[in-house]
Structures are given as C-alpha cells and as structure tokens.
Amino acid sequence: MRLSELTKPVQDHAYAFLDEASKRELRRKILKGICIPGYQVPYASREVPMARGWGTGGLQVTLTLVAPHSTVKVIDQGADDSVNAANIRRFIARVAAAKTTTDACEATLIQSRHRIPEERLLEGQVLILQVPEPEPLRGVETSSAAAAELHADADYGMMWLKLYEQMVRYKRIIQGASYPVLVGNRYIMSPSPIPRWDVPMLHQAAHLTILSAGREKRLYCVPPYTEVRPLEFDDVPYQIENVDGMVCFRTGATHKFMNELPQEDGSSLFELSDSGYGEKILTETPLGETYYDSEGRFYHDGYLRQ
Amino acid sequence: MMATSVNDLILEPPRLVKHTPLLTVTNINKQYGQVIALEEVNVELYPREVLGVVGESGSGKSTLLRMLNLEENPDSGAYHLEIPSYQDQNLFELSRFERRQLRVKQIGIVYQNPHLGLRMRNSSSGNVAERLVVAGERNFSRLRAAAKRSLEVSEFPVTRMDDPPKNLSGGMQQRVQLAKAIALKPALLLLDEPTTGLDVSVQALVLDTLRRLQRDLGIAMLVVSHDLGVIRTLSDRVMVMRHGRVVEQGLTDQVLEDPQHPYTQQLVHAKL
Numbered sequence: 001m002r003l004s005e006l007t008k009p010v011q012d013h014a015y016a017f018l019d020e021a022s023k024r025e026l027r028r029k030i031l032k033g034i035c036i037p038g039y040q041v042p043y044a045s046r047e048v049p050m051a052r053g054w055g056t057g058g059l060q061v062t063l064t065l066v067a068p069h070s071t072v073k074v075i076d077q078g079a080d081d082s083v084n085a086a087n088i089r090r091f092i093a094r095v096a097a098a099k100t101t102t103d104a105c106e107a108t109l110i111q112s113r114h115r116i117p118e119e120r121l122l123e124g125q126v127l128i129l130q131v132p133e134p135e136p137l138r139g140v141e142t143s144s145a146a147a148a149e150l151h152a153d154a155d156y157g158m159m160w161l162k163l164y165e166q167m168v169r170y171k172r173i174i175q176g177a178s179y180p181v182l183v184g185n186r187y188i189m190s191p192s193p194i195p196r197w198d199v200p201m202l203h204q205a206a207h208l209t210i211l212s213a214g215r216e217k218r219l220y221c222v223p224p225y226t227e228v229r230p231l232e233f234d235d236v237p238y239q240i241e242n243v244d245g246m247v248c249f250r251t252g253a254t255h256k257f258m259n260e261l262p263q264e265d266g267s268s269l270f271e272l273s274d275s276g277y278g279e280k281i282l283t284e285t286p287l288g289e290t291y292y293d294s295e296g297r298f299y300h301d302g303y304l305r306q
Numbered sequence: 307m308m309a310t311s312v313n314d315l316i317l318e319p320p321r322l323v324k325h326t327p328l329l330t331v332t333n334i335n336k337q338y339g340q341v342i343a344l345e346e347v348n349v350e351l352y353p354r355e356v357l358g359v360v361g362e363s364g365s366g367k368s369t370l371l372r373m374l375n376l377e378e379n380p381d382s383g384a385y386h387l388e389i390p391s392y393q394d395q396n397l398f399e400l401s402r403f404e405r406r407q408l409r410v411k412q413i414g415i416v417y418q419n420p421h422l423g424l425r426m427r428n429s430s431s432g433n434v435a436e437r438l439v440v441a442g443e444r445n446f447s448r449l450r451a452a453a454k455r456s457l458e459v460s461e462f463p464v465t466r467m468d469d470p471p472k473n474l475s476g477g478m479q480q481r482v483q484l485a486k487a488i489a490l491k492p493a494l495l496l497l498d499e500p501t502t503g504l505d506v507s508v509q510a511l512v513l514d515t516l517r518r519l520q521r522d523l524g525i526a527m528l529v530v531s532h533d534l535g536v537i538r539t540l541s542d543r544v545m546v547m548r549h550g551r552v553v554e555q556g557l558t559d560q561v562l563e564d565p566q567h568p569y570t571q572q573l574v575h576a577k578l
Binding site for chain 2: 153155157158160161164165167168169233234235236
C-alpha cells in the first residue's frame with residue numbers, strides 16, 4: 001500500500017471552507033464532548049478568515065456541522081444585524097450555500113455570542129455558543145494543569161469559596177455573566193458569557209448546545225435533556241436579572257431580557273435584546289413558546305427558587 | 307482465708323497496652339536518590355495523645371509528616387488509622403481521590419509557613435469555610451456560623467474574621483490555620499513547627515490555645531518541632547530523630563530529663 005492510496009486527492013476547494021480532515025477531527029471531538037457533558041475537549045483550532053476572539057471557535061463548529069440543507073441563524077449579543085453577526089452569516093452562506101434566517105424557530109444551526117434566543121429551541125436544533133474563556137476555574141486557579149486535576153477530582157471547593165467571598169463582601173452574589181453551572185452532576189462549566197437570565201435555559205433543554213473556544217482550542221457540550229444547575233447555596237437562591245417594569249419600546253413586550261438605551265433627558269428606554277424575536281412580534285409572525293412566559297415565570301416549575 | 311498467691315492476681319494491663327493505637331506506621335523507608343530520608347521508622351499514636359517529634363534540620367521530621375498527611379508515598383511501609391471504614395487498610399495504597407476524602411474529614415494540619423495552608427487573598431472565614439464546603443455543606447448561614455465557631459475556638463478575634471490572612475499577624479495566621487484544621491473535628495491533627503517564627507509572647511499564647519484545644523476536643527496530635535520548649539509544653543511522649551532514624555523515644559519527662567542516647571543528651575544540653 002502506498003501513501004497516495006491512503007490520502008485524499010488534492011482539492012483546490014473544500015465545502016464549507018475547512019478541509020475534510022479538519023472537519024472530521026472536529027466532529028470526533030464534538031462527539032466526545034457530547035459523551036462527557038461539560039467536559040472540555042481540546043481540539044486543533046484552525047485558521048479561519050477572522051481574528052481570534054471574534055467567534056472563531058463557534059464558526060469552526062458551525063462550518064463543521066453545516067450542510068446545504070441547513071438553515072443558519074447568527075446572533076451577536078441578541079442581535080442579528082450587528083457587523084460581526086452579519087459578516088459571519090454572509091460568510092457561512094457563501095462557503096456552504098446554506099439558507100440563512102433570523103427566526104430562531106426556523107434555524108437548524110444557531111451560532112450565538114452571549115445570548116440564547118427567547119423562544120424555546122426544540123429537538124434537532126443545535127445551538128453553538130462562542131466562548132472567550134472556557135475554563136470556569138481560571139479565576140481561582142491560574143495553572144491549567146492544576147485546573148485539569150481539580151476537574152478530574154471534582155474538587156470544586158474553590159468555586160464555592162469564590163461565591164462565599166462575594167456573599168461576605170457584597171452581601172449578594174455579584175457574578176453576572178459566565179455564571180458557573182454544574183452539568184450532569186459532575187463537571188463545573190462556564191456557560192460562556194450569557195447573562196444569568198439565559199443560564200436556566202440550558203437545563204433539561206431539548207436542543208444540543210456546543211460551546212467552543214477557538215483561541216483556547218477547547219469545546220464542550222450540553223446534550224439534550226441534561227441537568228444544568230447554577231451553583232447556589234441552599235439559603236441563597238440563584239437570581240436572574242430583574243426585568244420587572246421594563247417594557248420594550250418597539251414591541252411592548254415584557255418579561256424578556258432587555259437592552260437599556262439611555263436617553264438624553266436621563267431616562268431610559270428598553271428594547272428586546274433578542275432582535276429576531278422582536279422582529280417576529282412586529283411582523284406578526286406566529287411566535288414559538290418562550291422560556292419565560294408573559295408573567296416572567298420560567299417553564300420548568302420550581303427550577304428558579306424565590 | 308487463704309492468702310492469694312502472686313499467680314492469682316489479675317493485673318490491669320497499662321492503659322497504652324489495652325488501647326489500640328489510633329495511628330500505626332510500620333517500617334517506612336524513603337530514599338531521595340542517594341540520600342536516605344527515613345529508615346525503618348515506626349510510629350504509634352494513641353487516642354487523645356500528643357506525640358512530639360524532635361530532631362535537627364534534615365533529620366526526616368518533615369518527610370515523615372508529609373507522609374502522615376498522605377502528600378507523599380514512602381518506598382516501603384504501611385500506614386493505618388483506626389477510624390471507621392478505614393480499618394485494616396494501608397493508607398499508602400489509597401487513590402488520590404480517596405486520600406483527599408480522608409484528608410478533608412480526618413486529618414488536620416498546621417504548617418510552619420501559613421502560605422502553604424491558607425489562601426492568603428481570601429477571607430479568613432472563607433479559608434475555614436472551604437473545608438466545610440468540600441465536605442458537602444451548601445448552606446451559607448450554616449457555613450458562616452461554623453467558620454465563626456471554629457475561629458472562636460482557636461481564639462481568633464471574631465471581628466477580624468473576614469480579613470484576608472495576608473493582612474494578619476503571624477500568630478493570627480497560625481490561628482486561622484488551626485481553625486481550618488479543626489473545623490471538621492478530625493481524628494488526627496498534625497502540627498509542623500506551629501510556633502516557629504512567632505515571637506516568644508505570641509508563641510506562648512498559641513501554645514496555650516493548642517493545649518486547651520487538645521484538652522477540650524481530645525484530638526490526637528503529632529507535633530514536629532526543633533524547639534524542646536514546645537515539645538515539653540505540649541507532648542506526652544517524644545520521639546527523637548536523627549539521619550532518618552528514630553534514635554530514642556519515651557515519655558517526655560523521661561527523655562528530656564534523663565536522655566540516654568548521646569545525640570539526645572547533646573540536644574537537651576544545647577540550650578543557650
């Protein structure tokens with residue numbers, strides 16, 4: 001047998017930008033990540049025509065999973081129309097000939113930075129989150145070798161100590177985004193910098209979530225129907241952002257995650273952070289079910305304690 | 307009535323013979339390259355007893371302590387602790403995970419250098435609470451109350467319980483270490499030169515606390531020190547080490563008043 005028989009013929013063009021070997025490697029790593037929920041799998045992060053830190057990890061996973069029949073939605077901090085989101089969406093459409101959409105219910109692949117859509121994702125949908133810092137222990141353990149050992153032993157005392165310190169110093173937990181969660185009762189995971197509002201959406205979700213950090217070269221997954229619990233003391237319940245009294249000035253929606261727009265007279269206007277959802281309300285497209293109902297109740301009863 | 311003959315007398319065996327030791331270490335050897343750190347060392351520690359280990363620098367005291375704290379394995383030897391679910395188990399054969407479990411619940415340690423035992427930037431109460439968290443406590447107010455109680459017991463000023471150890475004096479840092487060590491009422495407390503580096507008056511206060519704790523909690527302690535004063539104040543029995551061997555052991559008074567081995571004699575008389 002010769003090497004030439006084992007290798008693929010040279011191609012001057014690859015579907016969806018990445019070469020087949022890279023995509024194959026990534027798929028294997030994703031499968032491993034799905035098998036061990038919350039475990040960070042190292043992978044060979046490739047070059048994509050985008051700087052590290054702009055979503056290269058998410059983009060590589062999207063390019064690996066995309067097919068001509070896919071429908072892709074790209075979110076940047078809730079918005080579909082930011083420069084970053086628009087460029088990534090156009091790039092994927094160009095190299096993979098996939099359909100694009102801004103409707104979360106229609107998309108099969110959703111690449112997102114910092115937000116999960118308000119509408120419930122369903123079985124078969126894949127959410128890809130861009131992650132700047134995959135290691136939840138980074139703040140308490142600077143050595144990644146030592147952090148890997150702590151994960152192996154499930155020795156998470158230091159994470160709890162961090163929360164304890166916040167309670168002592170500020171009388172409440174000040175961790176906003178990247179709130180550490182325990183996945184499948186085993187690994188502590190950083191859910192990427194999504195707000196606390198979005199963290200419960202990962203719990204027993206019907207969709208698959210893949211979190212990928214291109215610069216740090218690691219990915220991890222939350223498979224469908226997996227336990228995801230934010231770290232909380234028994235007597236200090238996990239708190240989501242308070243959105244009481246905030247009304248979207250475009251759509252009139254309430255009890256959804258809002259962006260605050262400061263006005264010149266010192267007051268504030270609020271608008272839906274999830275722009276795709278807002279657009280659906282305005283165009284009177286039939287809406288999917290949302291994670292939080294119109295009274296702000298989460299769809300898993302009892303998951304958020306008062 | 308017939309006088310009972312000597313043979314009929316039922317003599318109570320001495321307490322130390324009757325009780326089973328809490329800690330038994332048999333024949334441990336350790337070599338670092340050509341250097342022999344420990345050679346055929348045997349240790350027995352009984353419940354509620356304080357054993358002092360003295361010796362010069364490099365005599366193997368600290369190596370022995372690291373092994374008792376399961377931080378390191380010897381080349382050969384066995385280590386048993388007489389505590390539920392660990393009887394008849396050579397602790398040197400435990401996996402890293404099991405060791406951690408055992409250490410958290412049953413072994414407390416106070417290092418000479420507080421940097422080894424404490425997180426200097428976290429609060430003092432947090433340092434104590436971490437141990438309870440690792441043992442499974444998830445209630446903030448209970449954690450805080452337990453940390454406070456433990457710090458009080460070690461005579462740490464409660465008003466400063468949220469100061470980070472880096473802002474505390476040496477004596478207070480040792481008290482935080484002590485509070486952390488006894489937070490879960492361990493079966494065994496290891497003290498590695500607990501008062502070295504403290505000035506004499508603070509040293510006396512810390513020794514006082516240790517003495518009282520030992521009386522109140524009845525924890526078995528093993529004190530390593532090169533300071534004979536510390537050993538004399540704290541320990542019931544003493545073990546003298548040199549070049550990795552135990553050269554003499556016995557009751558503290560006996561060994562320090564009437565040393566038999568030439569090295570011990572030298573040590574006892576080498577007071578300034």
